[in-house]
Amino acid sequence: MTVSIIIAVKDYGKNLKECVDNCLRLDYKDYEIIILPDKSFNHSFPASVRVIPTGEVTPPFKRDIGAKEAKGEILAFIDDDAYPDRNWLNEAIKIFKEDDNIGCVCGPAVTPSSDGIKEKASGLVYSSFLVSGNHIYRYLPKKRRESIDFPSCNFLIRKSLFLKIGGFEKPYWPGEDTFLCLKILKTGKKIxxxxxxLVYHHRRPLFKAHLKQIRNYAFHRGYFVKRYPENSLRIEYFFPSFFVIGIIGGFLLSLYFTFLFSLYIFILFFYLFLVLTNSAVSAFQEKVNLVNKIKLFFLVSSGIILTHLFYGIYFIKGLLTHKMPEE
Structure with missing residues (x-):
């Protein structure tokens, strides 16, 4: 099967170079690479790499353009700040060949060992069960399964299916992958x-960039819960908002009902115990020196708490939003 690797990007940079270099080293023969920057740049690539300027449009629009230009039977979407394992395409194509009803194949986006401390901390926050719950398979290799919603940073789809459903189509970003997965599921095809x-995905550093990403994810997910409930209405997405409401509501109630104050404090301390224990285990499993393990512990523990708060608040905001700005 022929494959077109599609990379949406704003401009040429070190992350794109790393991504393309690793794509060129893949243990697979029949593939091309399509890079979709805002405008052309001065950098030479091998003949198997095509650069198609798209203008200043969002990643989903870029990917739709790339899909129309692609020569491969399989479209392999990867972010410019990610890079594939050498066997990425081999493993994916094996799965496509198992069953014609498999429309898409995806896999984990693991934090690279080369990332800095703040990026590692962000990755540990995402891969924490306290943050991602049963979705940690997006960030760590877990057992094979069917999925109903998966990020487009590591997403392969039959070109015929992609064109049949109209591609990404909607201007959502982030969240474009949720809408795409919903359209795929409606055809009866499997993800x-x-x-x-496997791909390796560089994380946004804690705290500002990480929390900005969390804010955007939560806002779109909150909106999608009511707009596309088929693959977004899941109880686990509400948990951070329950946490925020519990923090505020519990405090106010304990002011009026003093017998609740002890229970409120107990729950808070139990929550902190879970966060600190989880953070310590994650931090001290990392292959870094002791000083960096301690740094990771404090970064991850505070990162988990702030992620819960930001996600909870902006999920509610998305839930209450009548229409997205990009619609």
């Missing part, structure tokens, strides 16, 4: 996750 379909 298969496999841990061997």
């Amino acid at each position: 298969i996750y496999d841990p061997k379909v």
Whole structure:
């Protein structure tokens, strides 16, 4: 099967170079690479790499353009700040060949060992069960399964299916992958996750960039819960908002009902115990020196708490939003 690797990007940079270099080293023969920057740049690539300027449009629009230009039977979407394992395409194509009803294949986006401390901390926050729950398979290799919603940073789809459903189509970003997955599921095709379909994904550093990303994810997810409930209405997405409401509501109630104050404090301390324990285990499993393990512990623990708060607040905002700005 022929493959077109599609990379949406604003401009040429070190992350794109790393991504393309690793794509060129893949243990697979029949593939091309399509890079979709805002405008052309002065950098030479091998003949298997095509650069198609798109103008200043969002990643989903870029990917739709790339899909129309693609020559491959399979479209392999990867972010410019990610890079694939050498067996990425081999493992994915094996799965496509198992069953014609498999429309898409995806896999984990693991934090690279080369990332800095703040980026590692962001990755540990995402891969914490306290943050991602049963969705941690998006960030760590876990057992094979069917999925109903998966990020487009590591997402492969049959070109015929992609064109049939109209591509990404909607201007959502982030959240474009949720809408795409919903359209795929409506065709009856399967989305298969496999841990061997592996890419490495650089994280946004804690705190500002990480929390900005969380804010955007939460806002769109809150909106999608009511707009596209088929694959977004999941109880786990509400938990951070329950947490925020519990923090505020519990405090106010304990002011009026003093017998609740002890219970409120107990729950807060139990929550902190879970966060600190989880952060310590994650931090001290990392292959870094002791000083950096301690730094990671404090970054991850505070990162988990802030992620819960930001997600909870902006999920509610999305839930109450009548229409997205990009619609």
